[in-house]
Amino acid sequence: MSYALCIAEKPSVARDIANVIGAKERKNGYFEGGGYLVTWAVGHLVGLAEPDEYGFIPQNQIFSELKSKAYDELPLIPENFRLIVLEATKEQFRIVYDLMHRNDVDYIIDCGDMGPEGHILQWFIRQKADCTKPVKRFCATSMTEEAIKQAMSKLRPIEDFSNIIKGEFCKKKADWILGMSLSRAESIKYGAGINVGRVQSPTLYFIVKRYLEVTNFKVTNYYTMKADLIEGFSVFWNKDTDNIIPVKLKDSESRVLDKRIIDDTVQDVVKAGNGVITELNTVKRGVDRPQLYDITELQRDANRKYGYTAAVTLANAQALYENFKVLTYPRTDSRYITSDLQPYLKDRIKGIGTLDKYRTAVSELLSKGLNVDKKIVDDSKVTDHHALIPTEKVSHFDIEKLIPTSEESKKGVTSETLKNILDLVLCRMIVSFSTSYIYEQTSLTVKFPNAFSFTASGSKPISLGWKAVQESLSDKDQFDDDMANTPKDEEQIFPNISKGQTVNIKNCLNVPKKTTPPKLHTEATLLTAMENAGTMIDNGAILKGKGIGTQATRAEIIKKLFDTEVVESDEKGKTIYIKPTSKGLSVIRVLPEELYSPKITADWETQIAAIAEGTSTESVFMDLFIEFIRRKVQEVKDATTSVSFRKEREVVAMCPMCGAEVYAFVSKNDKGKIDFIRYYCAKKCGFNLQTNDNIFLTRLKRSISEAEAKKFMHNKFIALDCIRNGNDGKDGTYKAEFTFTKKDYKDKHYCFINCEPVKKIFKK
DSSP, X not given: OOEEEEEESSHHHHHHHHHHHTOOEEOSSEEEETTEEEEEOOSOSEEEOOGGGGTSOOGGGTTSTTHHHHHHTOSXXXXXXXXXXXXXXXXXXXXXXXXXXXXXXXXXXXXXXXXXXXXXXXXXXXHHTTOOSOEEEOOOSSOOHHHHHHHHHTOEEGGGGXXXXXXXXXXXXXXXXXXXXXXXXXXXXXXXXXXXXXXXXXXXXXXXXXXXXXXXXXOOEEEEEEEEETTSOEEEEOSOTTOOSXXXXXXXXXXXXXXXXXXXXXXXXXXXXXXXXXXXXXXXEEEOOOOOBOHHHHHHHHHHHHOOOHHHHHHHHHHHHHTSOOBOOSOOOOSOBOGGGGGXXXXXHHHHHTSGGGHHHHHHHHHHOOOOSTTTBOGGGOSSOOOBOBOGGGTTOOGGGOOOOHHXXXXXXXXXHHHHHHHHHHHHHHHHTSOOEEEEEEEEEEEOTTSOXXXXXXXXXXXXXXXXXXXXXXXXXXXXXXXXXXXXXXXXXXXSOOTTOEEEEEEEEEEEEEOOOOOOBOHHHHHHHHHTGGGGSTTGGGGTTTOSSOTTTHHHHHHHHHHTTSEEEEEETTEEEEEEOHHHHHHHHHSOGGGGSTHHHHHHHHHHHHHHHTSSOHHHHHHHHHHHHHHHHHHHHHOXXXXXXXXXXXXXXXXXXXXXXXXXXXXXXXXXXXEEEEEEETTOSSOEEETTOHHHHHHTSSOOOHHHHHHHHHHSEEEEEEEEOOTTSOOEEEEEEEEEEEEEETTEEEEEEEEEEOSOOEEO
């Protein structure tokens, strides 16, 4: 019997395909049956080799005595790129390799994701495995039974996608060369660990740019007016759009800076006593409901509402997909679903309605009918995966069973975060199928005898639509950004009035105001900046809808900025902002401008699109890129910018072992909260004190505080109340003294913490 070998990108997709095509028998690393073998990758099985594989200086030696050689050999441009099997997934690669080379396997079916990344990852596997068998392409963007059957019946020759693969391989090679070469050039030149990347560097720049805008912002005092009318509403004047006031008394945006001129105008208005409605317009407007979630929009909402980082949100969505199987594939860049899913939508909504919180909203939605149009279903807007929605498993799903695994917990996943992320998706599913919010918008202008025109606006709901559904399910501040149509402080409902009507002054006030600085980026706004990066550059049209980075990588990129200490959290109230560290500011100072601009990505995408279309070639792209990278590396080497990356460290204590300075390393979790503090000796004499040392967790049942740690180091001992839970009935507390002990082992010094009870145990 002969077989076709299907290779999916992940186990869950392989399982879905296997169930539909009859490969029911589970084997070691694959399924078998019906003339098919179905196996999978585990994310990446194969990647590009490290520099030392080509004879370049290894990364861990670039600051050694080989530093000069490492600097001189830049840029790193391998003659032929090599692929390596990744250590973490080598066992699965061996399974795939053996299956490919089985004599009874006639051809391969590439079941990877449909985007360029999915194509190249599967191609890497086939290349590394020396696969010469025919390959066909499975083309599906969802994993419904119908979609799988249709894709299997319409397999396409892999040659149809060869240009896409060529273009994506160019991008992989260029990213490798740029990252390796320029990171090393900057690091060696300035004696610091500096990471340069096509996406990472512009993302850091967004944070630095916003920080500088906030830091350099100058508050401007300006003056406005408010007139209350006897007829029962108010009108406002904010700036001189009619050019009545002398230019020298205004700023560039026509805001008046002179208080006296506004005081005089207020008196003129009061003295006039009345004005005339010169304009009155009432129109019916609608705000369409928010679309379904892609991962970036989910990350934004989770950050705004709960303060979750992009990485934490992705980890939770991944757990809900892989572990609990209640959500579809989360790493999607689409907010649409495909037509093959449309017949199942009503049942998915009904499934949500089996859960208590959503029962009423779902019942009302079903009674009115689902609002399904091109904003929901559009095959042309789905490439790799459709929007993030619940699966059929949502029906009667037990929310209390949302308990993360130990591996998920390490990524910041908790029962609470799982519930919150699931709730966001379920609420959005209901809201997205609801009707538009319809309201009546009125705007008017009142002109006074002194020629000053005041304005006002107001709205009156006609049909609340999705807005009512949103309010019933979640916080009011979670409305779509489209709701920001009019200034909320000026919203009011007007009495019966008409154009040409005279209105009478009740009072008029000078209302002082101040300009406000922009806010630092949060992860939510940073994700938006990454997504909209194309709007910041002249040639950015090709990035529309894509931006820089991908839905799967943006969270990791932001996390890496924290890990490399170029940015840090700045918590204000419930909001966690992001600001650059001194290192981050210095990195942007020393980088050539082109390296932190989204223009690189836009230029590459333009050229790679030409390769995919067959109007350009790999050699054209690589020749242009290598010329660019040689120029940029030389620019870095020739730069004369004087920047020190030496981190000024605060001395927090004197070493109890040798008397030298003690510094502190603060470890923070994904939410920016302190996990623990590690104190270490500047002379590296062996002294280390960690606030969550196991001896404290065991004896105190807690970490020690920063104040306790400093006291411990200063006095060289500390007495604390410990907790004992014993099987002998002697549960209680006891006083114990913690001290430091120095020990030597194999010519190295080590510091240990001793704990000796000084007061007997007493029962609670």
